[in-house]
Amino acid sequence: MIKPKTEEEIELLRENAIIVSKTLAEVGKAVAPGVTTKQLNKVAETFIRDNGAIPSFLGFEGFPAAICASVNDVVVHGFPSDYVLKEGDIVSADIGTLYKGYNGDSCYTFPVGEVSPETRKLLDVTKESLYRGIAAAVAGARIGDIGYAVQSYAESFGFSVVRELEGHGIGREMHENPGVPNYGRPGRGTHLVDGMVLCIEPMINAGGRAVYLDRNGWAVHTADHKNSAHYELTIVVRKGRAEQLSTFDFIEKDGTIKF
Numbered sequence: 001m002i003k004p005k006t007e008e009e010i011e012l013l014r015e016n017a018i019i020v021s022k023t024l025a026e027v028g029k030a031v032a033p034g035v036t037t038k039q040l041n042k043v044a045e046t047f048i049r050d051n052g053a054i055p056s057f058l059g060f061e062g063f064p065a066a067i068c069a070s071v072n073d074v075v076v077h078g079f080p081s082d083y084v085l086k087e088g089d090i091v092s093a094d095i096g097t098l099y100k101g102y103n104g105d106s107c108y109t110f111p112v113g114e115v116s117p118e119t120r121k122l123l124d125v126t127k128e129s130l131y132r133g134i135a136a137a138v139a140g141a142r143i144g145d146i147g148y149a150v151q152s153y154a155e156s157f158g159f160s161v162v163r164e165l166e167g168h169g170i171g172r173e174m175h176e177n178p179g180v181p182n183y184g185r186p187g188r189g190t191h192l193v194d195g196m197v198l199c200i201e202p203m204i205n206a207g208g209r210a211v212y213l214d215r216n217g218w219a220v221h222t223a224d225h226k227n228s229a230h231y232e233l234t235i236v237v238r239k240g241r242a243e244q245l246s247t248f249d250f251i252e253k254d255g256t257i258k259f
């Protein structure tokens with residue numbers, strides 16, 4: 001039995017979600033050809049700490065940085081490094097915060113300068129698949145409805161869904177039950193109830209769905225080395241329509257970056 005969050009807990013999760021959303025926007029402003037992923041990490045860590053929060057990924061099971069910076073064929077969990085971003089790359093920034101005892105966790109995949117039309121399509125479809133998943137996350141539905149919405153949309157464009165990683169509940173712990181797979185069958189899995197807080201995070205590959213773990217034990221790559229995109233938002237299951245706690249508005253409506 002998964003206990004829904006109280007409204008007080010949801011307010012604390014919302015505060016985290018806003019800090020993470022704003023951090024993603026700061027990172028987005030810094031993304032450009034010639035910038036290293038370590039520099040992006042620095043931007044994020046500084047912003048999180050300046051806002052009184054703790055970068056929760058740093059030290060989590062030994063992870064060495066404040067953000068996961070996953071470039072091109074890296075699906076998730078890339079280490080920020082001295083890699084210099086170049087025109088046409090994509091970089092996903094996955095960011096977590098701990099603030100007032102609760103967690104925030106969201107992710108955005110940024111194009112670096114101009115990307116190919118195929119890559120632009122991958123980004124657009126992955127983000128839309130997330131919104132389709134959110135639309136399915138209503139009280140009375142089931143976890144499989146979310147996965148089905150994501151999967152059926154992404155696959156209709158010939159893209160594939162990573163199965164080895166999934167979304168999750170969030171609260172005092174960064175990863176809580178239930179798991180939220182990005183594939184599934186309608187009407188199956190955990191029942192969704194009002195007040196459940198979930199991170200929905202499709203990881204969609206341009207090519208096949210097979211992935212492998214890097215020798216560093218963290219980074220997950222696509223087996224065919226084609227690009228992979230990843231977007232994540234935190235939502236509250238509600239009756240009729242889910243409520244978004246984190247948002248991409250700070251990235252997309254700020255006016256300085258056009259996506």
Ligand code: MG
Pocket residue numbers: 094095105106107201232
């Ligand atoms: Mg995340």
Ligand code: MG
Pocket residue numbers: 105106167168199201232
């Ligand atoms: Mg997550």
